[in-house]
Amino acid sequence: MGHSLIIKLWQAFVILIAFGAGYWQQMQQSPLVMVIATTLSVLLAGLPLPLIASRPLVMYRIGCRAEELGIKVHKKGSLSELASASTLVLTHSRFLTSGAAFITELIPQGVSQGTLLSMAASVESGSTHPIAQLICQTASDRRLRLQPVTNFNELPGQGAEAIISRIPVRVGNAAWLKSEEADISAEFLTRADQLSLKGMIPVFVCSGKYSRGLIAVQREISFDTIAALHRLQKLGLKLMLLTGLNKRNASYIKKQTNIDDIRFEIFPEQKTRELHLMRTRKDVIAVLGDCELDKELMEAADVRIAWLPPAQDKKSETPPAEGKAEEETPGPDPDFPDEPPQPEVKDSAAAQSPVKPHISIPQGNFLALARLRNRAALGMKLVKQQRRIAMVLCLALMLPTTNTLTPFGVPFVDPVVSILGNLLIAVFILLISFRA
Known part of the structure; x- marks a missing residue:
């Protein structure tokens, strides 16, 4: 009451x-x-x-103690709802990782590894997804030349597509590419299943209707995160993960973390529907999500929890010298003929203002969330x-x-x-x- x-x-x-x-x-x-x-x-x-x-x-003093843990409580009333919450919903599997993702394998098909990575990075350069940023960063570290793209389009939970040299290039999961009638061999699908069982995320790259290979991404879950998740469960919270990963990736995460429930291959619009179904039981639901990507889902939550933005390093923001940048620029890639860039089509949904979280916790610090739940x-x-x-x-x-x-x-x-x-x-x- x-x-x-x-x-x-x-x-x-x-x-x-x-x-x-x-x-x-x-x-x-x-x-x-x-x-x-x-x-x-x-x-x-x-x-x-x-x-x-x-x-x-009492709520004020708990809020003061939360600041000592690096937590910002934007709505004091949310502390009582957090204390009575029965379920914590995680909207993305990347929330379980510490951000230390890396590419483990590049498996090309009919092209070189550099071309495969350059093709994927060119498409993903317009995306803010962590895997997309990892692909772009890896291509930058290898000094690969990115090609201009047009008609960029990102499908949350599935992948991204763009036009390169008048050819549609898609980067994403196998289910989406097969729905687009991409030709992916049974050997590559089997290889992707094997990678998924090891906890890796297979990212396919297709040019036109033909598969050009896959990129295996590994995201490790730290022991501290696993211990903090177990502590949240002991405090009476049921943990649920809503992810677009396939069944094998979901099984690997469940085996590692012992999360109570994982809904796999679920897209953003389906996540909101799942939350409304849980609300019919009149449970108090806390959601840890992205206020920009999960706007509708966060609005439907009783307690909105988000990561605090990471601290920016001022040294890393210093641009390199112009002369040095010109010297390190590699030559043209024969696989991609030059094409003048065209204006990109901006998504109107990106201009929408994100919802405001009730509670913001340090990125990846589930232990701070467990302590806040206990004190609340x-x-x-x-x-x-x-x-x-x-x-x-x-x-x-x-x-x-x-x-x-x-x-x-x-x-x-x-x-x-x-x-x-x-x-x-x-x-x-x-x-x-x-x-x-």
């Missing part, structure tokens, strides 16, 4: 008791002044100030305890205000004493909130 709902129910209870006490005084033929004083005293003694005071300071849960237990104390003290103050204990020698508490007593209870609740 929510904190605001409890306060509303308490107010309804106090109003009922107040008018009941006033009616009882009227039935006893008491003076009108006493009837009004009794009703007013009960209302003032039962003000929800102590209940309201039982939560804000302890804080909510403290809030519930203080709420009970406030209710008991207010009830004890309300009893003499009803003027029903005067036959037993208990004096009537007038409205002035009632409001002072309620304020003292609220101050007491605030003082014990410093335990958080």
Whole structure:
């Protein structure tokens, strides 16, 4: 039951008791002044100030402790929802890795390794996906020449395509390329399955309808991440991964991390539908996602969690000298004839503003998230305890205000004493909130 709902129910209870006490005084033929004083005293003694005071300071102190862990809490109310969350949904498998991805194999078909990598990097140069950036960085490290592309199009969870020298080139998973009628040999599909069983991600490259090879990408999951995921599970969170990877990659991740549930080969629009299905069980769902790529999914979540952007290194932003850059530029690639670049088609969806996260944690630091979940849960237990104390003290103050204990020698508490007593209870609740 929510904190605001409890306060509303308490107010309804106090109003009922107040008018009941006033009616009882009227039935006893008491003076009108006493009837009004009794009703007013009960209302003032039962003000929800102590209940309201039982939560804000606790949430504030938990937020301060979160900053010590490098966590930014943008919405204080999200801490209570995080404490009561039953499921943590990860929207991408790359969230499980520390960012140390690398290319393990280049398997060309009818072209050289350099041409295969250059072809893939040319298409992926317009993408912000981590695997695309890895391919481009590897091509840059090998000083390969990238070709101008036109009509770039990225399909989230599947791959990217562009036109190079009037030929459509696609880079992505096998399922998408086969749906585009690409000719991929059974030998390459078998090889891709073998790589997937080892936890590698096979990225196919096709030129026209013909396969030009595949690139194997390895993303390692650190022991610290695995230990932090297990700690989150011990804290009562069910872990679910929504990924576009194939079944074999998903099985490898599940074997390594022991995540409770993995939905594989699922695209962004399907992820939102999966979340809505989980919401039908009235569970509180926390989502760790990308506020730009997973906009609809994050909007549907109860708690939005995102990575903090990595710190920028100012030294790495210094551009190289012009003369040096010209000396290191390799010659033209015979496999790609030169073609004047054309203006790229920009996606209108990219201009949409991303949603704002409720909580931002250091990139890859699941341990910080586990500690925040633990402190939020302890804080909510403290809030519930203080709420009970406030209710008991207010009830004890309300009893003499009803003027029903005067036959037993208990004096009537007038409205002035009632409001002072309620304020003292609220101050007491605030003082014990410093335990958080």
